[in-house]
Structures are given as C-alpha cells and as structure tokens.
Amino acid sequence: MAPTRMSRESLVPLLAAHVLQNGLAAASLRPLAKAAGTSDRMLIYHFGTKDALVAALLEYLAGMFAAALDTAFPKDRSASRRACAQTVYAITEEPQFAPFFRVWWDIVAGCSDDNAAYLDAAGGMMDVLLAWVVDHLPADDPDPQAGARAVLTVIEGAQMLRAVGCGDIAEAGLAALEGRPA
Amino acid sequence: MAPTRMSRESLVPLLAAHVLQNGLAAASLRPLAKAAGTSDRMLIYHFGTKDALVAALLEYLAGMFAAALDTAFPKDRSASRRACAQTVYAITEEPQFAPFFRVWWDIVAGCSDDNAAYLDAAGGMMDVLLAWVVDHLPADDPDPQAGARAVLTVIEGAQMLRAVGCGDIAEAGLAALEGRPA
DNA sequence: AGCGATCTGTAGCGCTCGCTACAAGCCTGC
DNA sequence: GCAGGCTTGTAGCGAGCGCTACAGATCGCT
Numbered sequence A, B: 001m002a003p004t005r006m007s008r009e010s011l012v013p014l015l016a017a018h019v020l021q022n023g024l025a026a027a028s029l030r031p032l033a034k035a036a037g038t039s040d041r042m043l044i045y046h047f048g049t050k051d052a053l054v055a056a057l058l059e060y061l062a063g064m065f066a067a068a069l070d071t072a073f074p075k076d077r078s079a080s081r082r083a084c085a086q087t088v089y090a091i092t093e094e095p096q097f098a099p100f101f102r103v104w105w106d107i108v109a110g111c112s113d114d115n116a117a118y119l120d121a122a123g124g125m126m127d128v129l130l131a132w133v134v135d136h137l138p139a140d141d142p143d144p145q146a147g148a149r150a151v152l153t154v155i156e157g158a159q160m161l162r163a164v165g166c167g168d169i170a171e172a173g174l175a176a177l178e179g180r181p182a
Numbered sequence C: 001a002g003c004g005a006t007c008t009g010t011a012g013c014g015c016t017c018g019c020t021a022c023a024a025g026c027c028t029g030c
Numbered sequence D: 001g002c003a004g005g006c007t008t009g010t011a012g013c014g015a016g017c018g019c020t021a022c023a024g025a026t027c028g029c030t
Helices: A008-022 A029-035 A040-047 A050-072 A081-091 A095-111 A116-136 A144-163 A167-175 B008-022 B029-035 B040-047 B050-072 B081-091 B095-111 B116-136 B144-163 B167-175
Strands: none
Touching: A008 A029, A008 A040, A008 A050, A008 A095, A029 A040, A029 A050, A040 A050, A050 A095, A050 A116, A081 A116, A081 A144, A081 A167, A095 A116, A095 A144, A095 B095, A095 B144, A116 A144, A144 A167, A144 B095, A144 B144, A144 B167, A167 B144, B008 B029, B008 B040, B008 B050, B008 B095, B029 B040, B040 B050, B050 B095, B050 B116, B081 B116, B081 B144, B081 B167, B095 B116, B095 B144, B116 B144, B144 B167
16 A cells, blocks of 8 residues: 555554454454554564553553543533433443443453553543543532542443443433432 | 362362452463363363353352352441442452452453353343342432442442542542432 | 273364564665 | 665564364273
C-alpha cells in the first residue's frame, strides 16, 4: 500500500483499531502487524518489546476515551445524581461502545496482576470520567466531589453487571438510588 | 504420592487452588496438571477438552463463592443500605479474598466474549450475592428487592474501582450514598 | 484364569508465541 | 559517489500451547 515510513505514532491507531475489534488479551504480534500493514519484526523494531507496545496502546486508548467523553456525551448537566448515572449508563449501552468495554475488562483483569501500565491506563480513565461527572452533576449539588464519587461507583457497578449479563439488576439498582443529593 | 484413582471430582479442587493462585487467563494444561499431581494427558482424558475443564472449574468456583458468603460474612442484618455495602466492601478487602477477585476479573473479561460458561458462572455468583444482600438489608427496608439491587450495584462498582487502584474513589463513593432507604 | 474395559505413561504432532540473526535496501551528508 | 546510518524482509530459534497415537498397566467380571 502506502510505502511511507512507519513510526510508533502512525502505527498505534491502526493497532488500537485491531485491539478494539479483537480484544486486548488475545492480541499477538503477527495479527496486530497484519492489521497495521507491517510485520511482527517491525513492531518489535519500533516498540522494542510487546510490553512497550501494549503500554503505548493503553496510553492511546486512554486518550481516545477522554476524547469520546467530550463528543459522544451530552454537554448539559443532569437533573440529579441518579439521572447522571442513568445517562452515562444509557449512552454506553449503544453498540459502538461494546468494543471499548471488551478492552476495558481486559484492562481491569490486567490490573489484578499489578501491571503498572494497566494500572496507569485505568487510573487515567477513571480520573477523566470522575472529572466529567463532577461537571455534569446538578449545579446545586451540595458536595460535587463526594457526589461524583458516589455516581462513578454506581456507574461502574452497573457496567460490570451489564457485562456479565445482569443488566436487569443494574437498571433496577440505578432506578432505586436516591433521586436527589443526600 | 497417593496411587488412588482420579476423577473430575477429586481433581477440580486441586485445579481450582492453582487457578486461585495463578489466575484463570494464564492457566494452561501442563501447569494445572502438575498442581494436581497428574499429567496434561489425564486432564484431557477426564474432561475431554480444556473448555470443558474450565467450565467445570467455573462451576466449582461459583459453589465456593456461595459457600464463602455463608461463612466469612456476618449473619446479622445491616443498619442501612449504605452500611450493608460498606460491610461487604470492608470484608472483601481482606487479603484472603485477593485470589478470588483476580479470578473474578478474568471471568468478567471472559463474559465480554459471550462465552456461555463464563456468563453462567458470573450470573450464578451475582444471583447468590443478590440473595445474600436481600437477607442482610435492614429489616425495615421498604423495598428489599430494589434496595438489594442498588446495594449490589454500588458494591460491584466499588470493587472494580479498587481493582484498578482507585479504592479511594470507591470508599468516598460508598460514604456519600444515602444512609437510609430512599 | 482369562478376557474386555477402564485407566495411565511416553512421545510427539502441528501450531503460535515473543523475539532475534543476518543481510539487503534506502536515504542522507560529505 | 560513496560511506554509514536508519529501516525493512526472510528465516528461524526455543518455548509453550491443546491435543492425540500408541502401548502398557490395572481392574472387574465370569
């Protein structure tokens, strides 16, 4: 195809696209290279190690996540903490988010092995999401910092329940939260 | 060692112990066999397939989980929905639960690939936990079914945040929930 | 005792994994 | 123009993977 020189920067988006389609845990060098139009040999050349490649990939995915929050999510504030959680839950139910969540649970599983790159990526994404929630709580929330943490906790729980096929529990759980700030 | 005959039933606990120490995603036949004092050859003989072995393992782990709820967790009811969630969070913080959670996040990640065995195991564990929460809400909770779903959602969210190194968010989030039933 | 079914060890198949050795291209600076 | 670096292709290494073929060993049964 394009005979242009390759670099980490040009490769990472192509690799990320493949990972979003096929999962992170199952990603190995040869299929990744094929998806990026190169060879495993060159991936090692550019990144040095598969671990370094995955670390670059995680950083890129965290950036993608932050960008997605600014585009796919509404700009206005919610009417209540509960409504804020339900909004995020409903939006992330859209099918275009499924690939991202598949990777997300691979990241969470990777964190359980105390892998620094995974922990960094996950922590970064949670920080971004927490800041977003703070900005989208009702303007009259008495304690946005605490409220955002409560909302983020229920959001993540709901998404885990949905991931394991218990979306009904998640929806009922969200609906049963307090409607107004405590 | 003991030259006694082996069977699925006698093997599964030994295999489960190895998986709890080393994770589920990384488990392969030869190390599993070594941990159980046999050979990969015999594991395939008894289970037919690695997938079938994993399915049996997941079923066993789900049973272990149900049993653990009855022993490690308090018998009395909580004073509030929030207290119930905080109790479960505090107990599962004990180090002896770490191996179980490592496997748990592997299961969640496996569910994202629509693997039936993983979905069954995860759904079973959530059902057991949900029933436990129903029984441990305050006796005067106005809607135990809905309340238990809300509590379960925040518990799972808190545990995910803890898994990715954001335990501080989880604890603040739990503390900011409503103290009494909505 | 002897036969058939049930178990188990040895060896190895074909495959993929991350990674490397070696050599050839290519592009830049003198 | 040509020397020396940066980039790339080919081929393969050693290891581990799930799984199987084959041959004994062992057991229950008549």
